[in-house]
Structure formats: C-alpha cells, structure tokens
Amino acid sequence: MENAVQLEDAPFVDIANPTVSIRGSQVKEARDQSWFARTPYGIAVLRYNEVRKLLLHKGLRQGSHAWPGHNEVQGIFADWWSRSILALEGEDHSRLRKLVNPAFSPRVIQGLLPKFEEIADELTADFIEKGECDFMADFANPYASRVLCHVLGLPKEEAAHVLNLSADMGLALGVDFKKHEARINEATEGMYAYADEIVARRRQQKGGDDFMSNLVAATEDNDRLSDNELRDMILMLVFAGIDTTRNQLGLGISMFLEHPDQWTLLGDNPDLAPKAVEEVLRVRPTITWVTREAWDDFEYEGLMIKKGTTLHMISESAGTDPEVFDPVDFDIANEDRARNFGFGGGIHHCLGHAIARSDMTVAFRKLPQQMRNIRKNGEGHYLPDSGNTGPISLPIAFDPEKVAAAA
Numbered sequence: 001m002e003n004a005v006q007l008e009d010a011p012f013v014d015i016a017n018p019t020v021s022i023r024g025s026q027v028k029e030a031r032d033q034s035w036f037a038r039t040p041y042g043i044a045v046l047r048y049n050e051v052r053k054l055l056l057h058k059g060l061r062q063g064s065h066a067w068p069g070h071n072e073v074q075g076i077f078a079d080w081w082s083r084s085i086l087a088l089e090g091e092d093h094s095r096l097r098k099l100v101n102p103a104f105s106p107r108v109i110q111g112l113l114p115k116f117e118e119i120a121d122e123l124t125a126d127f128i129e130k131g132e133c134d135f136m137a138d139f140a141n142p143y144a145s146r147v148l149c150h151v152l153g154l155p156k157e158e159a160a161h162v163l164n165l166s167a168d169m170g171l172a173l174g175v176d177f178k179k180h181e182a183r184i185n186e187a188t189e190g191m192y193a194y195a196d197e198i199v200a201r202r203r204q205q206k207g208g209d210d211f212m213s214n215l216v217a218a219t220e221d222n223d224r225l226s227d228n229e230l231r232d233m234i235l236m237l238v239f240a241g242i243d244t245t246r247n248q249l250g251l252g253i254s255m256f257l258e259h260p261d262q263w264t265l266l267g268d269n270p271d272l273a274p275k276a277v278e279e280v281l282r283v284r285p286t287i288t289w290v291t292r293e294a295w296d297d298f299e300y301e302g303l304m305i306k307k308g309t310t311l312h313m314i315s316e317s318a319g320t321d322p323e324v325f326d327p328v329d330f331d332i333a334n335e336d337r338a339r340n341f342g343f344g345g346g347i348h349h350c351l352g353h354a355i356a357r358s359d360m361t362v363a364f365r366k367l368p369q370q371m372r373n374i375r376k377n378g379e380g381h382y383l384p385d386s387g388n389t390g391p392i393s394l395p396i397a398f399d400p401e402k403v404a405a406a407a
Contacts, residue, residue: 004302004303004304005301005302005303007038007043007303007304008038010030010033010034010036010037010038011029011030011033011034011037011038012030012037012038012039013026013027013030013037013038013039013044014026014039014040015027015039015040015041015044015175015289015312015386015387016039016040016041016175016386017175017386018174018175018176018384018386019384020386021385021386022288022289022314022316022317022385022386022389023316023320023385024385027044027046027314027317028317030044030046031046031047031317031321034046035047035050035301036050036303039312040070041070041310041312042063042070042309042310042311042312043305043309043310043311043312044289044311044312044314044317045311045312045313045314045318046314046317046318046321047317047318047321047323048318048319048321048323048324048325048338049321049323049324050301050318051290051313051314051315051318051341052318052341052345054292054300054311054313055290055292055313055341055344055345055346056345056346057292057300059294059295059296059298059300059305060292060293060294060295060311061089061292061293061294061295062086062087062088062089062291062292062293063291063292063293063310063311063312064081064086064087064291065081065082065086065087065293066291066293066310067081067172067173067177067291068081068082068172068177070310071177071178072178073172073177073178073181073184075181075184075185075188076185076188076189076192077169077172077184077185077188080188080192080232080235081172083228083232084232084235084236085097085232085233085236085351086236095224096225096229096233097351099215099218099224099225099233100215100233100237100351101351102211102214104351104352104354104355106354109354109355109358112150112151112355112358113358113362115147115150116147116150116358116359116362117362117366119143119146119147119150120139120143120362120363120366120367121366123138123139123142123143124139124366124367124370124371126138127139128370128371128400129400131397131398131399131400132377132395132396132397132398133395133396134393134394134395134396135249135250135253135391135394135395135396136246136250136391136392136393136394137393139249139363139367140245140246140247140249140250140253140391140394141163141167141246142159142160142163143245143246143249143359143363144163144241144242144243144245144246144249144359145159145160145162145163145166145242145246146159147245147355147359148162148237148238148241148242148245149162151211151241151355152210152211152212152237152238152241153210153211153212153213154198154212158194161194162191162194162238162242163242163246164187165187165190165191165194165238165239166187166191166238166239166242166243167242167243167246168180168183168184168186168187169184169187169188169191169239169243170239170243170247170388171183171184171383172184173243173387173388174383174384174386174387174388174389175384175386175387176383176384177387188235191235191238191239192231192235194238195231195234195235195238196231198212198216198234199216199227199230199231199234202216203216212234215230215233215234216230218230236351237351237352240350240351240352241352241355241356243388244286244287244350244352244356244388245356245359245360246390247286247383247388247389247390247391248280248281248285248286248342248356248360248390249360249363250390250391250394251280251284251285251286251389251390251391252276252277252280252284252360252364253374253391253394253396254284254380254391254394255279255280255283255284255330256368256374257374257375257376257396258330259330260373260374260375262276262330262331262332263368263373263374264368264372264373265332265333266332266364266368267368267369267372269333270365270366270368270369271365272332272333273361273362273364273365274357274361275332275333275334275337276332276361276364277357277360277361277364278337278340279330279331279332279334279337280342280360281319281340281342281343282319282320282325282337282340282342283316283319283320283330284316285315285316285319285340285341285342286342286388286389286390287315287342287343287344287350287388288314288315288316288385288386288387288388288389289312289313289314289315289387290312290313290315290341290344290345291310291311291312291313292310292311292313293308293309293310293311294306294307294308294309294311295307313341313344315340315341315342315344318341319340319341319342324338325337325338343356369401370400370401371398371399371400371401372398372399372400372401373398373399374396374397374398375396375397375398376395376396376397377395377396377397378395379395380392380393380394380395381393381394
C-alpha cells in the first residue's frame with residue numbers, strides 16, 4: 001500500500017486516565033502531529049475534516065455498544081446499553097427512530113417553547129434577588145429534568161426523582177465508569193422500575209394524546225414496538241434527555257465565565273442565543289467524543305483500520321482544529337462557523353438534538369438578561385474532562401438585572 005501509515009507510529013493519548021483532559025496539551029500536541037492518535041479504547045480522530053468524513057463513512061457502524069466492554073463492566077446497565085437504539089443498526093434502528101421522531105418535529109418543539117420559558121422563569125425567581133446561586137443545583141439540573149418531563153408528558157413532581165437516577169446513570173459515560181459500576185447499575189434498576197410505572201399508568205388511563213401515551217400504544221402492534229423495546233426506549237429518552245442538557249448548560253456557563261464580554265453581548269442581543277448554543281457545542285461539548293466501529297477492514301488516509309476497531313471522533317479537538325478555526329476564539333456572533341459535532345452526525349446523530357438545542361436556546365436567551373456580570377463565586381466541581389463531562393457544582397455570582405439597571 002503506497003503512503004502507508006503505521007498505527008504504532010501515531011502518538012498515544014491516555015484518554016482513559018481521569019486526570020488527562022480531552023482539552024489538554026496531550027491531545028493538542030497529538031493533533032499537531034497526526035490526524036489520529038492511539039488510545040486505550042482504540043483510535044482517536046483529532047482533526048475536523050477527518051471527523052466530518054468518518055462520521056459518514058459507510059465502513060463504520062455506531063461504536064458505543066463496546067463502551068462497557070472497554071471498561072470491563074457488566075450488569076444491567078451494560079445489558080441495556082447493548083440493546084439500546086445507540087447500538088442497533090439497519091432496519092431495527094430505523095424503525096425505532098421513526099417511532100420517536102414525531103416528538104422532536106419542528107412543529108412540536110415550537111409549541112413547547114413557552115413552557116420552557118415558564119420553567120426558566122420559575123427557577124430563576126427562586127434565586128435571582130440573592131445575586132448568587134449554584135448554577136447546577138439551582139438551574140441546570142431542575143431545568144433539564146422539568147423540561148424532559150414536560151416533553152414526555154410526565155408529572156413535574158417526578159422531575160427530581162428522574163434527575164437523581166439519570167445523574168447516577170450518567171456516570172457510565174465517563175472514564176470513571178468502572179469505579180461507579182454498582183451505583184450505575186442500581187440507578188438503572190431504579191429507572192426500569194420508573195419506566196414500568198409509566199407504562200402501567202398509561203395503559204390504565206388509555207387514550208392519552210401525549211408522546212409517552214402514543215409510544216405505549218405502539219406496543220399494541222408487535223411489529224412496531226415490543227414491550228422490552230418500550231422499556232429500553234423510555235430509559236434512553238429519560239436518561240439521555242436530562243443528562244446531556246444539564247451538563248451542556250453548565251459547560252456553557254463555564255465558557256461564559258471565561259469570556260464575560262460574550263455574556264454581556266448575549267444579554268444585549270438575545271437573538272444571538274441560537275449561535276451561542278452552537279458556539280458552546282463547538283468548544284465545550286459534554287459529549288467529548290462520538291464513537292464508531294469498523295464493519296470490516298478498510299484503508300483510510302493510508303491507515304489500515306481493522307474490523308472491530310473502535311474510532312472515537314473527538315468533537316472538541318475537531319471543533320478547535322486550527323486548520324479550520326482560531327483555536328482560542330470564542331465568538332457567539334461569528335457568522336461563518338463550520339458545523340460542530342456536539343451531537344454527532346450521520347444516521348446516528350443524537351435523537352433529541354433539536355429539543356436540547358431549543359431548551360438551551362431559551363436558557364441562553366433569558367438568563368443573560370436577568371443575570372448581568374456573571375462571575376465565579378467559588379470553585380466548581382467537575383466530572384473528569386473526558387468521555388461525557390460536565391459540572392457537578394458551579395457556584396456563580398451576578399448582578400440582578402434591576403440592580404444592574406439602577407447602577
């Protein structure tokens with residue numbers, strides 16, 4: 001093979017080490033040397049153009065199904081993960097996506113926005129006059145869980161319960177998976193019990209017109225959705241819907257704390273909120289990599305990729321690739337950004353990306369107008385900056401708008 005590239009010649013990045021940041025010098029130095037690096041989990045793809053192309057490569061399938069195996073983890077979470085829509089291909093994957101896509105249509109989402117705004121206002125009313133809050137505990141966590149409950153037609157009184165379960169399940173997506181194995185499995189059992197409660201209530205009520213009622217009704221035709229698929233799908237919708245949004249909101253605030261001028265700009269120009277969401281997804285995604293696996297042996301850019309090889313498309317590294325972006329730039333008003341990979345790409349792009357983008361847009365439109373001059377109010381506590389990441393706590397201070405206006 002002409003211009004052959006040897007895997008062993010590539011730089012090595014220990015992304016399995018919780019002390020190694022996906023945004024740190026090891027990854028950046030590896031990106032300078034090569035479009036890919038070796039890792040304990042397989043190949044990390046580091047540059048923008050290679051990530052963009054490989055996400056659509058027909059020689060690759062979704063690779064997240066191998067994540068429990070990479071971490072030598074077993075149990076109910078690993079079993080569910082291997083059956084989930086993330087792991088499925090072909091007709092089964094298409095069938096399940098078609099069943100849930102109506103919940104994420106533009107028409108449905110547009111109708112949800114006033115409720116998202118109402119939830120945001122209710123939460124900020126509890127702390128706005130104090131001029132400080134723990135952004136995660138006081139806003140991001142309850143906002144994500146209450147939005148999810150509204151989208152799926154679940155009682156808002158159950159938001160705190162599903163938040164706790166999803167937060168514990170979310171530990172499985174970080175590089176400390178093995179460390180939290182028992183806690184994750186316990187939370188998954190709890191989420192299954194909750195899913196069974198939802199199904200039992202819907203079947204007793206009958207005739208409901210919310211999304212969850214329609215999903216339960218689909219089990220009446222076994223060609224559409226089996227009872228086990230229903231339970232697995234409810235887990236994915238609840239877990240992923242909460243965990244991604246709350247983490248991404250927190251990471252967004254962390255970026256604005258580093259770039260207060262951009263927060264001021266957003267407060268003065270709320271119509272920039274959609275661009276703010278995309279800019280945060282580009283430079284500080286909670287999903288730090290998107291995973292694929294080789295269906296068979298194939299060659300790419302001189303590298304022979306063996307069947308079964310895992311490839312992690314490093315979304316932050318791609319989103320700050322100096323060949324495409326200014327690596328130190330964070331500009332919510334930039335009109336000429338290439339697309340980001342915060343929610344993946346191809347046929348396995350995140351199911352709920354439109355909902356997540358919409359509820360984050362509402363938050364980024366409203367909060368900068370109410371909370372001026374945000375700043376750190378103590379040290380935040382974060383999950384490891386690899387795998388799926390985000391703040392656990394994020395204490396901030398700010399000037400309430402009425403104070404700022406009077407100054």
